[in-house]
Amino acid sequence: xxxxxxxxxxxxxxxxxxxxxxxxxxxxxxxxxxxxxxxxxxxxxxxxxxxxxxxxxxxxxxxxxxxxxxxxxxxxxxxxxxxxxxxxxxxxxxxxxxxxxxxxxxxxxxxxxxxxxxxxxxxxxxxxxxxxxxxxxxxxxxxxxxxxxxxxxxxxxxxxxxxxxxxxxxxxxxxxxxxxxxxxxxxxxxxxxxxxxxxxxxxxxxxxxxxxxxxxxxxxxxxxxxxxxxxxxxxxxxxxxxxxxxxxxxxxxxxxxxxxxxxxxxxxxxxxxxxxxxxxxxxxxxxxxxxxxxxxxxxxxxxxxxxxxxxxxxxxxxxxxxxxxxxxxxxxxxxxx
Numbered sequence: 001x002x003x004x005x006x007x008x009x010x011x012x013x014x015x016x017x018x019x020x021x022x023x024x025x026x027x028x029x030x031x032x033x034x035x036x037x038x039x040x041x042x043x044x045x046x047x048x049x050x051x052x053x054x055x056x057x058x059x060x061x062x063x064x065x066x067x068x069x070x071x072x073x074x075x076x077x078x079x080x081x082x083x084x085x086x087x088x089x090x091x092x093x094x095x096x097x098x099x100x101x102x103x104x105x106x107x108x109x110x111x112x113x114x115x116x117x118x119x120x121x122x123x124x125x126x127x128x129x130x131x132x133x134x135x136x137x138x139x140x141x142x143x144x145x146x147x148x149x150x151x152x153x154x155x156x157x158x159x160x161x162x163x164x165x166x167x168x169x170x171x172x173x174x175x176x177x178x179x180x181x182x183x184x185x186x187x188x189x190x191x192x193x194x195x196x197x198x199x200x201x202x203x204x205x206x207x208x209x210x211x212x213x214x215x216x217x218x219x220x221x222x223x224x225x226x227x228x229x230x231x232x233x234x235x236x237x238x239x240x241x242x243x244x245x246x247x248x249x250x251x252x253x254x255x256x257x258x259x260x261x262x263x264x265x266x267x268x269x270x271x272x273x274x275x276x277x278x279x280x281x282x283x284x285x286x287x288x289x290x291x292x293x294x295x296x297x298x299x300x301x302x303x304x305x306x307x308x309x310x311x312x313x314x315x316x317x318x319x320x321x322x323x324x325x326x327x328x329x330x331x332x333x334x335x336x337x
Contacts, residue, residue, distance in 0.1 A: 074152040081145040221247045222328040233330040241297040249290040260315040268307040
């Protein structure tokens with residue numbers, strides 16, 4: 001069959017079952033929804049059957065046609081019906097006629113066979129009216145066969161579409177089940193993470209609470225002669241720290257009468273005083289001589305600095321003033337935890 005149209009060639013390949021499964025499915029969806037394309041498919045199928053019956057197909061086209069069309073009883077019935085109609089319009093040899101009659105008898109009763117209509121000759125008394133009636137009956141039979149063939153083709157296509165729809169539905173159900181399982185696993189994982197975060201938060205709070213009482217008072221010993229700026233004495237205060245207790249040791253001296261002492265703490269930056277305490281008594285332990293003072297931690301926090309200088313003054317003999325004895329450099333840093 002010689003067709004210049006690319007769409008006609010696609011239809012012929014579809015009719016001969018030579019398209020891939022994907023292309024065949026797309027083509028079926030197109031022509032079942034497009035009335036003009038459906039009519040074009042039916043017309044080309046009738047032409048293909050007629051060319052086969054007449055012997056107009058090439059050897060290759062004939063083999064392709066027979067491989068697909070002769071495999072179905074319904075398509076073989078359409079081929080036999082087309083052969084009978086072709087023979088009605090063109091005389092054949094008696095041998096060919098006998099063969100076609102034997103094939104046609106398998107599908108039609110004797111009174112409906114197109115061959116019997118073609119061989120029937122009306123009596124002269126009926127004339128042209130009888131001949132006209134014969135043509136009308138033959139046309140009706142041809143139309144019935146054509147519609148039956150179309151119905152068979154559409155039934156096959158609908159069955160194929162239904163199978164594909166069921167397969168798609170099964171895949172959709174499977175995908176929904178997988179999605180539900182993944183959602184379930186996601187919910188379980190989220191719950192585990194939330195429990196873990198809750199445990200970590202509770203552990204952190206318990207640790208903070210257990211450390212808080214120990215951090216309320218921070219102790220720092222200041223030793224005489226230690227004036228290093230590179231490695232000074234250092235204390236760390238926490239949010240829960242209330243006091244910084246300073247033990248200020250004095251150098252050993254000859255016997256001195258008991259005196260009253262004063263401690264002044266200043267921030268090194270700007271020489272700003274942050275805390276002062278007077279009337280401090282000297283303490284002794286073995287050979288050590290020292291004074292103990294307790295400064296509020298808030299004073300160090302409010303200073304906004306970490307470098308401090310403590311000056312130890314002693315009350316003069318007349319009790320009218322203080323004289324400086326020692327000075328101590330130290331650091332106080334704040335921790336956020």
